[in-house]
Amino acid sequence: LSGDDTSQSGDIGCCGSILMFLSFILVLVTFPISLFFCIKVVQEYERAVIFRVGRLLSGGSKGPGIFFVLPCIEGYTKVDLRTVSFDVPPQEILTSDSVTVSVDAVVYYRVCNPTISVANVENAHHATRLLAQTTLRNILGTKSMSEILTDRESISKAMQSMLDEATIHWGIKVERVEIKDVRLPKQLQRAMAAEAEASREARAKVLAAEGEHNASKALKEAADIIHTSPAALQLRYLQTLNQIASEKNSTIVFPLPVDFLSSFMK
Template sequence: TGIFFILPCIDAYARVDLRTRTYDIPPQEVLTKDSVTVSVDAVVYYRVSNATVSIANVENAHHSTRLLAQTTLRNIMGQRPLHEILSERESISQHMKALLDEATDSWGINVERVEIKDVRLPIQLQRAMAAEAEAAREARAKVIAAEGEQKASRALREASEVIGDSPAALQLRYLQTVTKLCTAKNSTIIYPVPLDMMVNKLMKNSIGRH
């Protein structure tokens, strides 16, 4: 601030915007560490932190920062496998910010933030991943169904053991079954002869013959 004197033909002045700028990195085709081609784009938030250095040390600080951002994005993505790129965007963004901020410090640039916006996969890979996810869901559903059948089978076995040990419980189950049959829309109901009555009848017939 204050009064500055400019000597004609000797001095020159330049206006420098110190506000934060955004730069949308265009989609970059990258070959990941596990040999998968992906398209990645990002956004960089930066500002001029030292106007004098940004003019004296580099020809065009903004253009240089943007070119470096593209190169850094490609290098970082190329060093990581696909699963890390998809699951660790936040850590990748922080790593890229640190690298950019350090590299542009000598240009009077301060990188405030970097965000990975989108990671686009080839169509064939998207279909393969969708099929794999569907197969995993079906496998989980089968496991759940099998566990349910196992629990139901165990419960039926325990119930049959209880009924088998208690004649009264067996008779109650018999009456419940008959009641359900009576409430159903059946024209004919067949009542089976209880097993104990059949045994007693057979024993009496055998004694009578002797």
């Protein structure tokens, strides 16, 4: 339905005008009982798309509030403008690196143009749900398994853009798409767990080797300092004795260095 068709939809022709006149006569004859059938109310979050003799009324949808419907020649369809969310059923997808994964998502959308959503598509909600399933399969089929696991945000944005571009002609606005869950085969999960464990062990060994290397450098520097100053070795003996003396439940035999007695022998 284009803009020109909407503006000209109020032209009902000669026969339509006659039927409209007779409908007014019927309302007047049956007044005030006819008010119960002619006056309609839609809520704040609803709009009414009115058809007169099969043609859309000019001016777009009606509401919220009270509107008037002529008997016999006019009919209307209520459209809910609130945001709707639905779960995309799990889809079995073959990724670009030949891995089968099961992915499901959740889509949030709303009706942005009630007139188009009624006139251009038979069931806008059902069409949007089916399109979301096929779009999810098409997008994830071009991704690798690692991209699906790590780049969920970019995949969600790409899916939202594609859905919004297609559903705008149905009067639907896709507000948000989220990848809900990614299920991997059991064998692949065990393989990935083994790979992660091996990678952690390799990193631990590398860190331990780096620690030993740094410790050996520090010990060499300490040995060079003690070698240049013999008194430093005596202080290190006393410091070690102080550390051992903190444990009072043991007997300590500490060798007295000969260098320490040399001064008394003189």
